Amino acid sequence: MKGCRAAVSFLLFVIYLHSQSASRQVSAQKNTKNFLNRLKRLDEKFRRFQQETLARLHGIADSYNLSYDADGRFQVLTDQYHNISVLLSDFQARAANDLSSLKYWTKKLQRKTKKLDLKVTGLEIALKEQRKMSQKETKKQKSLLFNLTQQLQDHRGWIGSISAQRSELQGGFRDLQDALKKQVDMTSQLQEQVRTLLRKDVLTSRGSASSVDSLTSNRTPQEPPTRSHAVGLEPSRRIFPVRKKVQDKPTPGKRVKNRLPSPPGPTRLPENARRRPQEKPEAEILEEPRIHDLSQLPLIHKIPQRPHVPRKTGTICNVDSMLYFPSTSTENFVTFRKSFLTGIHELSVCTWVKVDGDYVGTLLSYATEDNDNKMVLYGRSSSQRSLDFVIGDPAYRELPVDALLDGRWHHLCVIWSAIEGRFWHYTDRRLTSTGSKFQKGYEIPAGGSIILGQEQDSLGGGFDAAEAFVGRMAGFTVWNRVLSPGEVSGVATGKGIPRGTVLSLNDVDQIHGSTQHVNCGCLEDCM
Known part of the structure; x- marks a missing residue:
């Protein structure tokens, strides 16, 4: 348990x-x-x-x-400050250049405005004068119309009177026709009577012939003897008029010999009398006596003899002619009879230049109604060592021209293409300067005004003495394409002119002022 x-x-x-x-x-x-x-x-x-x-x-x-690292940072900041100060100085310089160019263009615009104001005032005055002249012309035309109406009325009265006289003349003309018909009837009756008499009577002697002549002489002088009178008769019965021999009038101091009557029968004229006098050939008539001695010519026809001076043979013989601009005057310039017919996308300008001043001045100026600086090659007194190449204002490039200012002949070529905006500047066959992106895709329009020696501030005018060209220009030529370096060298050495020329000194229309156009085949002759 x-x-x-x-x-x-x-x-x-x-x-x-x-x-x-x-x-x-x-x-x-x-x-x-x-x-x-x-x-x-x-x-x-x-x-x-x-x-x-x-x-x-x-x-x-x-x-x-x-x-x-404070010291390193401070050094970096000082370097940055220095760079910024350099950039600021460059910017200030560019700004100063831009301001100077703006001042120049403002002055130019002020001059243009002043010129335009003057032109406007001149046009207003011209319009007022034209109005006054038109009023006077209208008054004159009214008076002329009034006079013409009066003259027309007078002419109508004269025409009425002439028509009345014409009716009277027509009546008189009818009466004359009736009288002529009666005379024609009378002449026909007389002709019938004469024919009947000729058929009845047979004339055998001269007396009978004289009686027939007396009968035929009763015809009216208005009707000439017809061919039927002689054709209808037999050969023995044809009647010929008896011509009386006109005796020579005795001249005083000469005895007139009694001439025996020539025996009856047909008389023959001598052969010398039958022949017509021989006419002189046209060569003998038109030919004038030649003068073989020049001393016999009058003073008007004598040609002064110049002593023969031997000329040197030139090496550059493709210039044709030369233009001489003696002074810085607004009246010294040259115009052309034609312009560019089509728009230009490529351009080549070549010429021989001999500058007599301290700056180049204006070589070429092309202006239209829209823009007075469509294409310009000019240098001012302010910019002595450069030449402005302008295409479509305000776009331009500065070209160095130090080599042109020694007073000698130099060859200059300026070439431009709109494909990439490229340009080339040649001096004596050498490429002096070049660049790109200059007016890429631009087109120079046609139909403008082309002038040598002056820069146009307006179409065909607005000149300035400070922009004038002083010197000589020979062999000026313009092409509508880009010349190759070999072609530029060939032109500069006198080996001919390439194809595609659109303008040359042969197209010069008018020469103004004291400018001279001298024909010289070779550059050595263009002095």
């Missing part, structure tokens, strides 16, 4: 322990969950703390590095 009780107690104790362990496991599981949640929260807080500490440590490190 005691063993059973012990076993039961032991079982009860085991069951109690098992129940306690189960409850402890449940509570332990709950505690582990809570512990894990707390651990997660602590981990998150630790991470936040770690990030904040790292950020603060980085800030402390950066402040330490800044204080440590």
Whole structure:
């Protein structure tokens, strides 16, 4: 019994322990969950703390590095300041250049506005004068119309009177026709009477012939003897008029010999009398006497003889002619009889130049109604060592011209293409300057005004003496294409002119002022 009780107690104790362990496991599981949640929260807080500490440590490190590298940073800042100062100086220089160009263009615009104002005032005055002239012309026309109406009325009266006289003349003309018909009837009756008499009577002697002549002489002088009178008769009965021989009138101081009557019969004229006088040939009539001695010519026809001067043979003989601009005058310029017929996308301008001044001046100026600087090659007194190449104002490029200012002949070629905006500048066959992106895709329009020697501020005018060309220009030629370096060299050495020319000195229309156009085949003769 005691063993059973012990076993039961032991079982009860085991069951109690098992129940306690189960409850402890449940509570332990709950505690582990809570512990894990707390651990997660602590981990998150630790991470936040770690990030904040790292950020603060980085800030402390950066402040330490800044204080440590202050000299290096200061040197970098000084270099940056120096670079900025250099850029500012360059910008100031460019701004000054732009301001100077703006001042120049403003002055030019002011001059243009003044010229336009003067032109407007001149046009207003001309319009007023034209109105006055038109009023006077209208008055004159009214008076002329009034006079014309009066003259027309007078002419109508004269026409009426002439028509009346015409009717009277027509009546008189009818009367004359009737009288003529009567005379024609009378003449026909007389002709019939004469024919009947001729048929009845046979005339054998001269007396009878004279009687027939007396009968035939009764005809009216208006009707000439017809051919039927002689054709209808027999050969022996044909009547010929008897001509009386006119005797020579005796001249004073000469005795007139009694001439015997010539025997009857047919008389023959001498052969010399039958022949007509021979006419002179036309060559003898038209030919004038030649003068073989020049001293016999009058003073008007004498040609002065010049001494023969031997000329040197030239090497550059493709210039044809030369233009001479003697002074800086607004009246010295040259115009052309034609312009560009089509728009130009490529251009080549070549010429021989001999500059007599300190700057080049205007070589070529092409202006249209829209823009007076469509294409210009000009240098001003302010820019002595450069030549502005303008295409479509205000786009331009500066070309160096130091080599042209020594007073000698130099060959100049300026070439431009709109394909890539390329341009080439040749001086004496050498490429002096070049560039790109200059008016790419631009077209120079046609139909403008082309002038040599002056720069146009308006279409065909607006000249300035400070922009005039002074010197000589020979062999000026323009092509509508890009010349190759070989072609430029050939033109400069006198090996001919390439194809595609659109303008030359042969197309010059008018020469103004004291400008001279001299024909010279070779450059050596263009002095």
